[in-house]
Amino acid sequence: MTTKPVVLLAEELSPATIAALGPDFEIRYTDGSDRAQLLPAIADVDAILVRSATQVDAEAIAAAKKLKVIARAGVGLDNVDIKAATQAGVMVVNAPTSNIVSAAELTCGHILSLARNIPAANISLKGGKWKRAKYAGTELLDKKLGVIGLGRIGALVAARMQAFEMEVLAFDPYVTAARAAQLNVKLVTLDELLAQSDFITIHMPKTPETVGMLGKDAFAKMKKTAYVVNVARGGLIDEEALARALEDGEIAGAGVDVFSKEPSTDLAFFGHESVVVTPHLGASTDEAQEKAGVSVAKSVRLALAGELVPDA
Ligand code: MLT
Numbered sequence: 001m002t003t004k005p006v007v008l009l010a011e012e013l014s015p016a017t018i019a020a021l022g023p024d025f026e027i028r029y030t031d032g033s034d035r036a037q038l039l040p041a042i043a044d045v046d047a048i049l050v051r052s053a054t055q056v057d058a059e060a061i062a063a064a065k066k067l068k069v070i071a072r073a074g075v076g077l078d079n080v081d082i083k084a085a086t087q088a089g090v091m092v093v094n095a096p097t098s099n100i101v102s103a104a105e106l107t108c109g110h111i112l113s114l115a116r117n118i119p120a121a122n123i124s125l126k127g128g129k130w131k132r133a134k135y136a137g138t139e140l141l142d143k144k145l146g147v148i149g150l151g152r153i154g155a156l157v158a159a160r161m162q163a164f165e166m167e168v169l170a171f172d173p174y175v176t177a178a179r180a181a182q183l184n185v186k187l188v189t190l191d192e193l194l195a196q197s198d199f200i201t202i203h204m205p206k207t208p209e210t211v212g213m214l215g216k217d218a219f220a221k222m223k224k225t226a227y228v229v230n231v232a233r234g235g236l237i238d239e240e241a242l243a244r245a246l247e248d249g250e251i252a253g254a255g256v257d258v259f260s261k262e263p264s265t266d267l268a269f270f271g272h273e274s275v276v277v278t279p280h281l282g283a284s285t286d287e288a289q290e291k292a293g294v295s296v297a298k299s300v301r302l303a304l305a306g307e308l309v310p311d312a
Contacts, residue, residue: 005046005304006066010038010054013073014286017049017293021301032056039063047300049073049293050080052280053262058084069303071296074099074283075153076233078206091303095295097152099288104156106282107231110255111161111199113276114227115140120273138198138225140164146197148213149232150175150185154203158185169193194221199229206233214238219245227253227274231282234258243268246275257282 007025009017010032018027030041032054042048042060047069050056056070061084070080072094085092113119116137124131145161147154150172158168168185171193180187194200200222204210214228215238222228228251230237239260245251246269253274259267262280269275283292302309 006044007300008041008045008048010041010048011051011073013049013051014289014293016290017073017297020294020297024301025304042067046304047071049296049300051283051292052076052079054079056080056085061085061088061090064088064090069093069300071300073289073292073296075103076205078233091309093296093299093303093309095292098292098295099283099285100152100156102285102288103153103231103282104160105285106257106278107153107157107201107203107229108160110229110231110257110276110278111140111145111201111227114199114229114253114255114274117274119276140166140199142167143198144169144196146171146188146193146200147185147203148172148190148193148200149203150180150183150187151203153232154201155183157201157203158183166199169197190218191221194218195223197226198223199227201229201231202236203232204236206235211235212238212241214242216241216244219250222251224249224251226251227255229255231255231257234262234280235260239267239269246272 004024004026006028007021008028008030010030030037032038032050038060042064044066046066049071051073056079058081061081067090070085070090070092072080074094075096077094080092082092117135121135143166145166145168147158147168147170150170162168162184169188170180170185171188171190177187202214213236219241242254255276257278258280270277299309
């Protein structure tokens with residue numbers, strides 16, 4: 001009997017992922033967010049598939065004696081220790097475009113929710129209260145949207161919010177003036193963006209430079225009527241500074257999908273009515289999960305067959 005290579009699914013992945021892996025592997029399951037389950041489960045597998053809840057850090061990589069591939073069914077790689085993987089000769093693959101539309105659409109949903117108080121009004125009405133004046137909102141027409149990070153997702157958000165006739169400003173040192181002009185976006189400095197925007201949305205990767213990028217100093221530069229949205233990565237907003245800025249009336253509200261520590265269910269700023277929170281749903285659509293799962297399953301197949309894995 002020949003033994004099949006083992007693929008460990010450490011998080012909930014779409015049925016299409018398993019179908020795309022095909023019959024050539026032994027598939028095992030574990031809860032990657034639980035270290036006590038992950039470390040023994042990873043010990044003798046050839047590949048591991050994760051989303052964002054599994055920390056594939058140096059300790060996990062060291063425990064994985066046969067590991068050849070770490071596959072991240074999503075965009076970011078901040079939960080994978082790339083250096084430790086490289087040192088151990090383990091390939092890392094992801095699906096960089098799989099969920100960009102879903103993340104952009106959720107961002108737009110947060111902007112609209114904040115502008116029109118939809119979540120708070122919904123809770124109030126279902127609680128038996130008819131409060132039309134309390135939940136009066138603001139139009140998006142002619143308001144300024146500041147996009148921090150005009151990469152794939154930031155550009156999709158800009159295009160979608162332009163349909164509401166918002167004026168889009170962006171801060172992104174890596175974007176050329178020609179690209180910004182093509183997107184009909186005005187490139188500005190970060191300080192100009194913070195000072196002028198009515199809505200600010202951040203679409204940056206999580207790196208030592210971007211952690212806490214929207215903190216005390218940034219909130220102090222914003223309009224008192226500004227709303228801030230983070231559907232990118234937990235930690236880009238300093239959560240304590242956000243709670244204080246809301247408390248002190250430095251900004252009007254925030255829409256937050258990602259948190260420094262996940263899961264998080266009771267952070268200080270959750271108490272504000274002008275805050276909308278969702279539990280890391282940016283990539284959680286059927287379409288994005290199918291695209292991400294199929295893309296990384298194909299990469300795992302190629303990598304375990306010793307074939308070249310093309311850039312996704
Ligand atoms: C991503 O980085 O693509 C998402 O965070 C994936 C996920 O939701 O797990």
